[in-house]
Amino acid sequence: MREKVTINDVARLAGVSKRTVSRVLNESPVVAKSSREKVQRIISELGYQPNPQARGLAASRSYLIGLVYDNPDPFFMESVIRGISSVCIEKGYELVIRPSDRTDPNLVDQIINFVSRAQIDGVILPPPISEMDAIAEELEANGVPCVRLAAAQIDEPHRLVISDERSGAKQMTEYLINSGHSRIGYISGPKGLKSTWERREGYLDALRSHDLEVDPDLLIRGAYTFESGVKAGRELLGAPQRPTAIFASNDQMAIGVVNAARELGLTVPADLSVAGFDDHELAAQIIPSLTTIRRPVQLMATLAAQKLIATIDGHHDAASDDCVLNPELVLRDSTAPIS
Incomplete structure (x- = not known):
């Protein structure tokens, strides 16, 4: 040996x-x-x-990076961990993962206790927990740097990596419009999340830029779950004048819409185009494969880790650059020009 x-x-x-x-x-x-x-x-x-x-x-440091999260999607978190780990390995840091419940009233105190006990040098916060300003503010007050992954400008550049989800949703909606669809149903996410707001605004931006009427009957609230996608799909497709396309603001809901369409005897995409958002691992595996917006999650996490370690090392100029990434339109089999 x-x-x-x-x-x-x-x-x-x-x-x-x-x-x-x-x-x-x-x-x-x-x-x-x-x-x-x-x-x-x-x-x-x-x-x-x-x-x-x-x-x-x-x-006088631990060389430990903390990842505090509350996101039930294992595919999302796998990409986040992979992105952070690649930088940690390169820079000689270890990653400590701490699951949390964002509805817990004691969450901020729990995170500060975790950072103190484990002697964490800095923290990365993915959504939705990254949207809680109180956590970032308390970490800063305790001298612990953090970087937040987000869908919008919620902090200073040195503490933020953004996926421009508004532009991504606008890009998808414009693709559907250019394919001849004018009645496009939209399923939003749950209240209170930045991604819900940004993606919805992108959908509305596209309609307005093409002088299309915003029909409130075509906007349904979802919950970023398969079940809520099925429910919303049934509601939209059961209307007297159903949409020719449905854009669900995440892939799990879009898969639910495909299921609802099949229940009603509709063929995707011949009778209904369906699009999602995120490029979940399942998006390429279902039949028909799902047209979606690919969010660059792993790259976001990599950049967040680089920013954080630059801040820890005192290289503030390197950490202060704006990081705004553009999601990518991924065309697959679930959408088609209107016949």
Whole structure:
């Protein structure tokens, strides 16, 4: 078995002190360029991996990043974790995951206690928990940096990565309009979420820009669940003048609409075009495959981790850049031009 490489090995082969190696690992600016490059080359050649606890003691930090979430969608969270983990591995941090209940009245105190007990260096907040200003404000008051993933401008740039979901919803609605649809049903998300508002506004923006009347009977409230999509689909399709297309503001509801259409003997997309939002893993697997808007979740999480670690390391200029990502229209088999 190969012996574990130690900091002593790196220092000996680089011809420097252990303190210099530690400074290079912690990105200290006081190390000369030639020494830094030599140490980094030896680290790469030996495959040296510093111990996070020992490294943390040297730098007065834990090298632990916290992910606090309340999102029941495992596919979404898998993408978030994958994006953050890629940066943590590169930068020598560990990820600590903390599930939460955003309806708990003691949530803010629970998060602060978690951060304190685990000695977390910084926190990433995905939606919907990222939309709770009290959490971000309390973390800041306790000197703990955080970065929020969101659907709109809810904070300063150094604490925010945005998916422009309003433009994504507008893009989908305009695609349906350009396919000849003028009666487009819309199923929104639950009240109180930024994504619900932003996606609905994108749908309305597209109708207005094409001089189409906004028919209140075509707007139904959903809950981002399959069951609410089935219910809303039945309501829209049971109307005297049913829509020729339905845009559900997430994929699970859109799949529910496809199910409701089948119950009524309608064929998708010949009789009804159906579109969703998010590009859930199931969107490409159902029959017909679902036309949707792909939200760049993994990239958002990667950028959030890079911003957070830049802030922790004191590189505030690197963390202050605006990060606004545009969702992508993904055309599949559930939509077609109106016949």
